[in-house]
Amino acid sequence: MTRPLVELIDIEKHFGGIRAVDRVSLDLWPGEVVGVLGHNGAGKSCLMRILSGAMTPSAGEIRVNGSPASFSSPNDARAAGIETIYQTLALADHLDAAANLFLGRELKTRFGNLDDARMLAEARTVLARLNPNFKNLRDPVSSLSGGQRQVIAIARAIYFDTKILIMDEPTAALGPSETAMVADLIRQLRDEGIGIFLVSHDMHDVFELCDRVVVMNKGRLVGAHAIHEVSKDDVLSLIVKGELPADWSARNLMAEAAQ
Amino acid sequence: MTLASRPAAMSARRSRAAAFQFLPDAAKLHRLSALATLFLLILGFALASPAFFSVNNGLTILLQTSVIGLLGIGMTMVIITGGIDLSVGSVLALSGVASGMAIKAGVPVGPGMAFGVAVGAACGALNGLIVTRMRIPPFVATLGMMLMARGLALQLTGAAPISQLGEAFGRLGNGALFRIVEMRPNGFPKVIFPGIPYPAIVLLIVAIAAAYLLRRRQIGRHIYATGSNEEAARLSGVRTDRAKLYAYAMSGALAGLAGIVLMSRLVTAQPSEGVMYELDAIAAAVIGGASLSGGVGTVPGTMIGAFIIGILRNGLNMAGVSAFIQQIVIGAVVIAAVWIDHIRNRP
Ligand SMILES: Nc1ncnc2c1ncn2[C@@H]1O[C@H](COP(=O)(O)OP(=O)(O)OP(=O)(O)O)[C@@H](O)[C@H]1O
Ligand SMILES: [Mg+2]
Numbered sequence: 001m002t003r004p005l006v007e008l009i010d011i012e013k014h015f016g017g018i019r020a021v022d023r024v025s026l027d028l029w030p031g032e033v034v035g036v037l038g039h040n041g042a043g044k045s046c047l048m049r050i051l052s053g054a055m056t057p058s059a060g061e062i063r064v065n066g067s068p069a070s071f072s073s074p075n076d077a078r079a080a081g082i083e084t085i086y087q088t089l090a091l092a093d094h095l096d097a098a099a100n101l102f103l104g105r106e107l108k109t110r111f112g113n114l115d116d117a118r119m120l121a122e123a124r125t126v127l128a129r130l131n132p133n134f135k136n137l138r139d140p141v142s143s144l145s146g147g148q149r150q151v152i153a154i155a156r157a158i159y160f161d162t163k164i165l166i167m168d169e170p171t172a173a174l175g176p177s178e179t180a181m182v183a184d185l186i187r188q189l190r191d192e193g194i195g196i197f198l199v200s201h202d203m204h205d206v207f208e209l210c211d212r213v214v215v216m217n218k219g220r221l222v223g224a225h226a227i228h229e230v231s232k233d234d235v236l237s238l239i240v241k242g243e244l245p246a247d248w249s250a251r252n253l254m255a256e257a258a259q
Numbered sequence: 260m261t262l263a264s265r266p267a268a269m270s271a272r273r274s275r276a277a278a279f280q281f282l283p284d285a286a287k288l289h290r291l292s293a294l295a296t297l298f299l300l301i302l303g304f305a306l307a308s309p310a311f312f313s314v315n316n317g318l319t320i321l322l323q324t325s326v327i328g329l330l331g332i333g334m335t336m337v338i339i340t341g342g343i344d345l346s347v348g349s350v351l352a353l354s355g356v357a358s359g360m361a362i363k364a365g366v367p368v369g370p371g372m373a374f375g376v377a378v379g380a381a382c383g384a385l386n387g388l389i390v391t392r393m394r395i396p397p398f399v400a401t402l403g404m405m406l407m408a409r410g411l412a413l414q415l416t417g418a419a420p421i422s423q424l425g426e427a428f429g430r431l432g433n434g435a436l437f438r439i440v441e442m443r444p445n446g447f448p449k450v451i452f453p454g455i456p457y458p459a460i461v462l463l464i465v466a467i468a469a470a471y472l473l474r475r476r477q478i479g480r481h482i483y484a485t486g487s488n489e490e491a492a493r494l495s496g497v498r499t500d501r502a503k504l505y506a507y508a509m510s511g512a513l514a515g516l517a518g519i520v521l522m523s524r525l526v527t528a529q530p531s532e533g534v535m536y537e538l539d540a541i542a543a544a545v546i547g548g549a550s551l552s553g554g555v556g557t558v559p560g561t562m563i564g565a566f567i568i569g570i571l572r573n574g575l576n577m578a579g580v581s582a583f584i585q586q587i588v589i590g591a592v593v594i595a596a597v598w599i600d601h602i603r604n605r606p
Pocket of ligand 2: 044045046087168
C-alpha cells in the first residue's frame with residue numbers, strides 16, 4: 001500500500017490568545033482531492049499556509065512521504081513538491097504575467113541573465129491552457145481582471161513539478177467557463193496522481209470534485225468524511241454547528257439499507 | 260461575423276495592439292515630461308545667462324551631476340524595494356574621509372579609494388541589516404546611520420579637512436579622457452579639447468551596470484518584486500531580505516564612490532561635505548519616475564532626474580540666485596516631485 005503524500009499531526013497555531021488552528025491532524029493521499037471547508041475565520045487558510053511554509057506552526061508535526069519535514073520558508077515546501085494557490089493570489093502587481101509566473105524561479109540564459117523571451121513563451125502556453133483569451137501578457141498584473149490574476153496564480157502552481165497542490169479558494173473570481181476549466185484541471189491533475197487540498201465555500205464544487213471533505217470550525221477539525229458518506233446538509237451542519245445532525249448516519253449506508 | 264471577414268478583423272486588432280505599443284504608457288509619459296522639463300530648464304538658463312551654455316560650464320554640470328547621479332542610482336534601488344536611504348550624504352563624507360586617512364597612512368591611492376568605497380558598502384549593508392533583521396523602518400534606520408556616519412567622519416578628523424593628498428588622488432575628479440593639451444611657446448598650456456571628465460565616465464559605467472542589474476538579472480527582478488508586494492514576493496519564494504540588503508549595500512557603496520569622486524575633485528577629504536545630498540538623490544529618483552511606495556523606478560529616469568537637479572542648481576548659481584533662495588527652490592521641487600508621484604499612484 002502506498003503512503004500518504006503528506007500528514008499533518010496535531011498542528012496548532014496561536015495568535016496571542018486566539019487559537020487559529022487547534023490540534024488538527026489531516027492526511028492526503030496520491031490522486032486524492034480533499035475539500036477543506038469551514039466558516040469564515042475557521043482557520044482553513046492558516047492550516048494551508050502552515051503546509052505551504054508561509055506560516056510556522058506553534059506546535060505539531062508535518063510528514064512528507066512519511067519523513068518529518070519542517071518548512072521555514074515557502075521555498076522549502078516547494079522543494080518538497082508542495083505548490084500553493086494563495087487566497088490572496090500573491091502576485092507582484094508591477095510585474096507582468098510571465099514575471100509573476102516565474103517569480104523566485106526565473107528562467108535564465110547561459111550567462112545567468114533573465115531569459116524573458118523563453119519565460120514569455122512558456123507563460124503563453126500554460127496560460128492558454130487555462131484561458132484561451134489571455135492575451136495581454138506584457139501588462140503589469142495590476143491592470144488585469146480579477147479572473148486573469150487568478151489564472152496566473154493557478155498557472156504558477158501547476159507549471160512546476162507538483163506533487164501536492166493547495167488551492168485556497170481558487171475559483172473565487174472566475175467566470176463559469178473558467179471555473180469549469182479549473183474543475184477539469186483538478187480532475188486531470190488528480191488522475192496524474194497529484195494530491196489536492198481544495199479550500200472552497202462552494203458546496204457544489206466540493207461535491208463535484210472531492211473524494212473526501214474535512215470541516216473546520218473555530219480552529220478545530222470537526223469532521224472528516226468520504227464524500228459519499230455525507231450530504232450537503234450534513235456538511236452545512238458541520239460548518240455551522242461544528243457537529244453532524246443528531247440523527248445522522250452515513251448516507252451511502254442508508255441508501256444501501258433502503259434498497 | 261462571416262469567416263471571410265475574420266482575418267481582416269484579426270489583423271485590425273493586431274495593428275491596433277501595435278499602435279498601442281507606440282502610445283506611451285504612464286511611466287514613459289512621465290519620463291518624456293521629465294525630459295521636456297530638462298530641455299526647458301536648459302533653454303531658460305541659456306537665455307538668462309550666456310555663460311551657462313559654455314564648454315566649461317558644461318563640464319561643471321557634468322561633474323555636479325555625476326555625484327547626484329551616483330547617489331541617485333543607489334537611491335533608486337532602495338526606493339524600488341519600498342525603502343528610503345537618508346544616510347547617503349553622510350556615508351559619502353565618511354567614505355571620503357576613510358579613503359583620505361588611508362592614503363595619508365601610506366596606502367597607495369587605488370587601494371585607498373577602494374577602501375573608501377568598501378566603507379560605504381559596509382555602512383549600506385549595516386542599514387540593510389538594521390532594516391531586515393531588526394525590522395526598523397528604513398526612514399528611522401537610515402536617519403540613525405546619517406547621524407552616526409557624519410559623527411564618525413567628524414570625530415575621526417576632528418572636523419578638520421584632510422588636505423595634501425597628492426596629485427594622484429585628484430586625478431579621478433579632475434582628469435579627463437582624450438584631453439588634448441598643447442604647450443604654447445610662451446610656456447602656458449592651451450586646452451584644445453577638454454576631453455570627457457572621468458567622473459562622467461564613472462557615472463556612465465555605473466548607470467549601465469545598474470540598469471543591466473535591474474533589468475536583466477534575477478536580483479533586479481527580485482528588487483522590483485519586493486517593492487511591489489513584499490508578502491507576495493516572499494510567498495513566491497523571493498528572499499526579500501536579501502533583495503533589500505543588496506539594495507542598501509549598493510546604495511552605500513555608490514555613496515562611497517560618489518564621496519571618492521567628490522573628494523578627489525577637491526583634492527581634500529572634507530568631513531562636512533555632502534550635507535543634504537540625500538534630498539538631491541531622492542529628488543533625482545522621484546523626478547525620474549521612481550515611486551516612494553515601491554516597485555517602480557528606472558536608472559535612465561533617475562539619470563534625467565539627476566541632470567534636472569544638477570542643471571537647476573548650476574543654472575541658479577549662474578543666474579546669481581542666492582544659496583538661500585536655491586534651497587527654497589530645490590525644496591519646492593522635491594515636494595512637487597513627490598506630489599506628482601502621489602497623484603500618479605491614485606487609482
Ligand atoms: N497573521 C495573523 N495574525 C493574527 N491573527 C490571524 C492571522 N492570520 C489569521 N488570523 C486569525 O486566525 C483565524 C483563522 O483565519 P483564516 O484566515 O485561517 O480563516 P479562513 O478559514 O481561511 O477564513 P476565510 O474563509 O474567510 O478565508 C482568524 O480568526 C484570523 O483572524
Ligand atoms: Mg481563507
